[in-house]
Amino acid sequence: MNTVIETILSHRSVRDFEDKPLSKEQIETIVLSAQAASTSSYIQAYSIIGVTDPEKKQKLAQLAGNQKYVAQNGHFFVFCADLHRHELISEMEETDLNESLESTEKFMVMLIDAALAAQNAAIAAESLGLGICYIGGIRNNLPEVCKILKTPNRVIPLFGMAVGYPKKLNDKKPRLPLAHIYHENEYEQDSSIIKQQLVEYNETISTYYKERTQGERQDTWTKQMANMLSQPRRMYMYEFIKQHKLNTK
Template structure:
């Protein structure tokens, strides 16, 4: 165990921030930490948009589902899959790159690059005693987000990250036990093992909610996830992605 691992293992989402902006130096350190993440073939297929303008933050808070912590935080970052600069490389180098840029493979590379960068940024922020909360609601109304951030083709805003000084820190939510997610040599084949593990985890999560809410809530993880997955959400995504000239081939 060391300080880096302690920071990672101590993660929890923060949704209540002090009215205190991040400094220029803090923002730069977080972004530089993001840039230090691994990137496939040095392609660096992502961009980060920092939103300071309060009117834009307010509008984003509205379109992501009326989440107040999108508007009220120390700084709001939006992580984007970005192949726009690579399309410009085609012009600079006189290369036919579109078949590659529009492939599912490069789409996946841009998603992975952005996610790796974001997690580096999250760990960096938390190491500075800041709190963070990922905002997947950015994808609720991507056309509106696109207008607010003025993103061009070959760019997709993937998720936001609210960062700031915590006003309130929530309890740490228990993750799946290690043996649920770590397998050696091959994938677990026996569904009865999976179901037994899920039943055991349900007890942990139910007790967590019961303790946190004083008995007002004690649903299980499988109940929660089953209900969530039963609802269709963001079903426009494939059409939107392809309109951005990504994931076409």
């Protein structure tokens, strides 16, 4: 096993950072690493906004559900799906690109491009000895986030990433077993096998929580998912995306 794989397999979210900003060199290294990710047809349909203004960080922390580590970290990145520059390309090249820019396909491309770039950034940061935490909570109120970040049309902030020097490292959360995630040649057709794998995973997760909390928590993964998914969230998103002239076709 090499050091890259060791870094990837050692990932855990960090939510408590030292009061120490990242250097300019560290920030540039992380962003350049993000840019080195694969991008569909060279479209590069994403942008990254680094938030250093304490007031803006505090506002974003509040919008994300009062998560203090959005404001208290070494650097806060916001990864955006971005087809605004391609709208400008339409003007520059005097070519109508609206049908493509508003298509579901290009909407998927911008999401995938941003996610690939972000994961490269995460691995780069962790390889530098830093910790990271993805922040999906900024999607709680994207209209306000867009105002804070002054994002133009066809730019959607997708998630934040808090990066910094870890004060504390939690234990790794056990992932689903490989046999449950990896299917060979075709998707597993026997639902009873899938359910049995979930039962076994529940036992692993229950043990993990029990040991981590000295017995105060013993819930299972399937129960967590059922509770979470039974309460739909951010249901404004469909209309919000349409207002930005994305995913309309």
